[in-house]
Amino acid sequence: MMKPLAVQHYCAPQSHAPLRLEQDCLVSTDGGRFSIENGVPNLLWPPELSEIEARTKNEYDRVAERIYDAALNWQFAALYEDEETVRELMVNMIDPKPGARILEVGCGTGRDSFRLARRLDASGELFLQDLSSGMVHTCVRRMSEYDREMHFRCGLHYSISNATYLPFPSDFFDAVFHFGGFNEFSDGKKTAEEFARVVKPGGTVLFGDESVGPWLRDVDFGKIVTTNNPLFAHKLPLESLPVSAREVNIRWIMANCFYVITFKKGDGPPPLALDLAHQGWRGGTMRSRYYGVMEGVTPEAKELARQAAASEGISVHEWLDRLVRSQASRDIATKSRDA
Numbered sequence: 001m002m003k004p005l006a007v008q009h010y011c012a013p014q015s016h017a018p019l020r021l022e023q024d025c026l027v028s029t030d031g032g033r034f035s036i037e038n039g040v041p042n043l044l045w046p047p048e049l050s051e052i053e054a055r056t057k058n059e060y061d062r063v064a065e066r067i068y069d070a071a072l073n074w075q076f077a078a079l080y081e082d083e084e085t086v087r088e089l090m091v092n093m094i095d096p097k098p099g100a101r102i103l104e105v106g107c108g109t110g111r112d113s114f115r116l117a118r119r120l121d122a123s124g125e126l127f128l129q130d131l132s133s134g135m136v137h138t139c140v141r142r143m144s145e146y147d148r149e150m151h152f153r154c155g156l157h158y159s160i161s162n163a164t165y166l167p168f169p170s171d172f173f174d175a176v177f178h179f180g181g182f183n184e185f186s187d188g189k190k191t192a193e194e195f196a197r198v199v200k201p202g203g204t205v206l207f208g209d210e211s212v213g214p215w216l217r218d219v220d221f222g223k224i225v226t227t228n229n230p231l232f233a234h235k236l237p238l239e240s241l242p243v244s245a246r247e248v249n250i251r252w253i254m255a256n257c258f259y260v261i262t263f264k265k266g267d268g269p270p271p272l273a274l275d276l277a278h279q280g281w282r283g284g285t286m287r288s289r290y291y292g293v294m295e296g297v298t299p300e301a302k303e304l305a306r307q308a309a310a311s312e313g314i315s316v317h318e319w320l321d322r323l324v325r326s327q328a329s330r331d332i333a334t335k336s337r338d339a
């Protein structure tokens with residue numbers, strides 16, 4: 001059975017309503033019911049997965065026991081890469097503190113999971129999530145095996161869920177870590193926004209997947225790699241980054257065949273001094289140039305306005321703003337009197 005204390009860490013994946021434990025399932029305050037499978041909550045949403053998510057789930061359920069790890073072993077060997085070096089590099093990129101609360105999205109069979117867990121102390125917590133129940137249960141078993149050797153001190157929590165509908169409160173984690181599945185999410189932008197939602201302000205998000213570096217795509221190297229596995233033809237998903245992304249870093253790893261993107265979570269888009277006046281003949285501010293755009297005038301009228309402003313020693317913005325306000329006020333007043 002799932003420990004009652006762990007219920008507080010989760011919420012309904014769509015509404016984010018609180019959950020309570022009832023016998024062998026979790027029930028949300030808005031009526032949703034979610035099963036618990038061998039101690040692991042199944043919080044998949046929506047009930048009908050998209051075509052790509054359903055296909056991905058079925059495939060990973062199929063390969064979770066043996067094929068998946070064999071394929072990864074081949075991948076590292078084929079690219080002449082050392083798995084320990086590569087994965088430790090990525091863990092270092094989120095700079096996990098001993099007492100951190102970390103979410104690994106797409107935990108797979110635990111090849112990054114134990115590396116994250118051994119960085120945390122007794123006050124730290126690691127949440128391991130995957131779309132595939134087969135992967136999650138394999139990860140549970142593997143982490144138990146690793147624990148006998150490494151003696152993890154942090155809390156470990158597992159869930160079956162959809163990365164686009166994470167069953168966690170907002171601003172909950174110090175870091176979100178995901179490597180190796182982003183290309184197969186049905187909505188990359190919504191998923192990256194979900195990563196940002198659940199991480200605390202100032203927290204770190206890392207995600208990465210296959211994508212041959214653009215400088216290698218049209219040479220034999222890139223053609224060989226993408227012919228072998230079409231997933232490597234995916235392009236860097238920069239358009240998926242949320243507006244709150246700050247300090248964005250991009251790095252290619254593993255023979256320049258995989259990208260890794262990290263960012264810090266900010267508060268909406270970066271701030272702008274919208275009302276800071278420009279120096280120079282045009283004048284105005286970013287606010288006036290964007291929100292104050294009006295119908296164009298003839299080139300001759302524009303030149304006359306420039307000359308008139310220059311003769312008064314003010315910017316065109318100031319001259320036009322004063323002129324429009326003055327003339328509009330007179331016209332409105334005249335119209336009111338005539339009415």
